[in-house]
Amino acid sequence: MGDKQTKSDVILIGAGIMSATLGALLKELVPGWKITVFEKLPSAGEESSNEWNNAGTGHAALCELNYTSEKKDGSVDISKAIQINEQFQVSMQFWSYLVHNKLLRNPQDFIMPLPHMSLVQGEKNVSFLKKRYEAMSANPLFKGMEYSEDPKKLMEWIPLIMQNRDANEAVAATKIDSGTDVNFGALTRMMFDYLKSKNVDIKYKHSVNNMKRTSDGAWDLKVRNEASGTVEHHTAKFVFIGGGGGSLHLLQKSGIPEGKQMGGFPVSGIFMVCKNPEVVAQHHAKVYGKAKVGAPPMSVPHLDTRFIDNKKSLLFGPFAGFSPKFLKTGSMFDLITSVKPNNLFTMLAAGAKNMSLTKYLIEQVLLSKEKRMEELREFIPNAKIEDWDLVVAGQRVQVIKDTVAGGKGTLQFGTEVVSAADGSIAALLGASPGASTAVSVMLEVLNKCFPQHIKEWEPKLKGMIPSYGESLLGNPALLEEVHATSAQTLRLNRELQPV
Numbered sequence: 269m270g271d272k273q274t275k276s277d278v279i280l281i282g283a284g285i286m287s288a289t290l291g292a293l294l295k296e297l298v299p300g301w302k303i304t305v306f307e308k309l310p311s312a313g314e315e316s317s318n319e320w321n322n323a324g325t326g327h328a329a330l331c332e333l334n335y336t337s338e339k340k341d342g343s344v345d346i347s348k349a350i351q352i353n354e355q356f357q358v359s360m361q362f363w364s365y366l367v368h369n370k371l372l373r374n375p376q377d378f379i380m381p382l383p384h385m386s387l388v389q390g391e392k393n394v395s396f397l398k399k400r401y402e403a404m405s406a407n408p409l410f411k412g413m414e415y416s417e418d419p420k421k422l423m424e425w426i427p428l429i430m431q432n433r434d435a436n437e438a439v440a441a442t443k444i445d446s447g448t449d450v451n452f453g454a455l456t457r458m459m460f461d462y463l464k465s466k467n468v469d470i471k472y473k474h475s476v477n478n479m480k481r482t483s484d485g486a487w488d489l490k491v492r493n494e495a496s497g498t499v500e501h502h503t504a505k506f507v508f509i510g511g512g513g514g515s516l517h518l519l520q521k522s523g524i525p526e527g528k529q530m531g532g533f534p535v536s537g538i539f540m541v542c543k544n545p546e547v548v549a550q551h552h553a554k555v556y557g558k559a560k561v562g563a564p565p566m567s568v569p570h571l572d573t574r575f576i577d578n579k580k581s582l583l584f585g586p587f588a589g590f591s592p593k594f595l596k597t598g599s600m601f602d603l604i605t606s607v608k609p610n611n612l613f614t615m616l617a618a619g620a621k622n623m624s625l626t627k628y629l630i631e632q633v634l635l636s637k638e639k640r641m642e643e644l645r646e647f648i649p650n651a652k653i654e655d656w657d658l659v660v661a662g663q664r665v666q667v668i669k670d671t672v673a674g675g676k677g678t679l680q681f682g683t684e685v686v687s688a689a690d691g692s693i694a695a696l697l698g699a700s701p702g703a704s705t706a707v708s709v710m711l712e713v714l715n716k717c718f719p720q721h722i723k724e725w726e727p728k729l730k731g732m733i734p735s736y737g738e739s740l741l742g743n744p745a746l747l748e749e750v751h752a753t754s755a756q757t758l759r760l761n762r763e764l765q766p767v
């Protein structure tokens with residue numbers, strides 16, 4: 269009863285990786301602030317951040333071909349790959365800080381070293397991959413990248429993929445050993461354990477249903493206690509909407525002008541998981557291929573070794589799909605109820621522009637298991653249907669907004685921090701590159717929403733993230749140091765790799 273009305277300095281909505289990260293940054297910067305978290309589910313990291321709901325790739329642009337494009341003159345543009353790699357280094361530094369200071373325990377419970385590879389077939393793709401390798405391997409961020417077209421070398425790297433392959437087919441791959449597999453579910457839960465130990469009030473089974481401004485500029489949240497069925501009111505000076513797919517509806521409820529003319533389009537993911545330990549044992553890498561023509565960038569096929577619950581598994585996918593739900597545990601009405609008078613034309617324009625994407629998604633939903641096996645056999649030529657099961661992954665809600673470059677109703681594939689002009693509320697929309705870049709994205713929230721504190725926080729931020737405010741590419745000595753420290757603290761050295 270006493271909890272029916274509370275006041276906090278900060279309220280975080282949602283117990284996923286984003287709220288965990290923002291909570292941890294704030295706890296280290298201002299330990300005295302009262303932070304309250306509301307999560308509608310019974311525990312942390314159950315939606316997109318859960319290990320079975322995402323691919324667990326530590327996205328550092330080491331293998332994802334969609335982060336590098338071919339320019340008109342035939343050269344390869346690696347600027348986006350550089351940006352994503354720098355963002356991942358920021359995450360690694362913060363995780364290292366948390367481990368070094370014993371705020372997170374065993375790093376191998378959430379991060380494992382794993383080679384990242386790109387694999388292509390056909391002359392044209394091979395020539396692209398070679399140019400990409402030449403551009404990337406010359407850059408210190410991608411040091412150690414190897415390239416091969418030699419079937420013998422490829423057999424050493426990826427035996428499962430190379431066995432029974434047509435010897436006349438042109439195949440090439442790049443490999444870099446500094447890649448990672450990240451169990452974002454475990455990391456989220458570990459971060460929430462740490463927040464709890466620092467007296468953050470975490471209220472599970474509490475759904476935020478509405479919010480409004482109070483006369484003193486704070487936010488009053490209407491929260492339903494799902495266990496008791498009662499409605500509570502909680503206020504805070506700052507609110508972060510980290511509801512994953514649920515963020516758009518909450519942003520709309522806030523009524524801030526910055527959230528208008530924005531919509532969301534859900535894309536679901538399905539993986540195939542291998543249940544034959546003999547097959548699992550033959551693969552040790554994340555191998556990313558090329559997206560099919562017409563496919564959205566998040567459905568680039570990849571064959572991944574995963575480390576979940578101290579066990580090695582093998583996942584292939586994701587197959588895209590369509591469901592009108594914005595969260596895996598969401599409602600069939602999520603898409604329709606997100607259409608408001610202020611975003612109606614934006615949504616209609618997006619619908620008209622993306623007919624081919626909608627068609628692609630519907631075709632993907634209708635794929636039979638045998639059809640999915642055919643796609644898998646492009647990676648593992650002799651894959652057997654009885655060795656593989658389907659698992660439904662998380663929902664990604666892509667942002668739709670009006671942009672200068674794309675016009676009305678443009679579908680965005682990145683993440684977007686939307687904040688009120690006075691910095692009292694911020695929401696995170698979109699899901700790519702996602703959890704890997706959580707720390708940079710939450711630093712963006714701090715910069716946008718706490719400009720009055722950021723200068724005084726800078727020394728502490730630098731202590732936690734040595735490259736804070738700097739480009740690692742422009743500072744090779746710092747890059748070396750950061751790589752070495754992260755690898756040692758997070759135990760990513762190659763000799764610790766499981767065989």
Ligand SMILES: Cc1cc2nc3c(=O)[nH]c(=O)nc-3n(C[C@H](O)[C@H](O)[C@H](O)COP(=O)(O)OP(=O)(O)OC[C@H]3O[C@@H](n4cnc5c(N)ncnc54)[C@H](O)[C@@H]3O)c2cc1C
Pocket residue numbers: 281282283284285286287306307308309312313314315316317318321322323324325326327452474475476477510511512513514515518536537538586595661662663664696698699700701702703704705
């Ligand atoms: C198929 C797939 C593959 C992916 N692969 C990768 C990958 O390989 N690497 C990578 O870095 N990222 C990947 N991502 C993206 C990554 O999973 C997400 O970006 C990240 O997990 C989002 O974290 P979040 O905290 O914003 O959301 P979530 O983890 O979804 O958490 C949001 C939480 O908010 C709660 N919530 C929602 N609404 C309310 C409400 N009204 N009241 C209270 N609580 C609420 C939800 O229950 C949920 O627990 C992938 C995503 C998908 C779907």
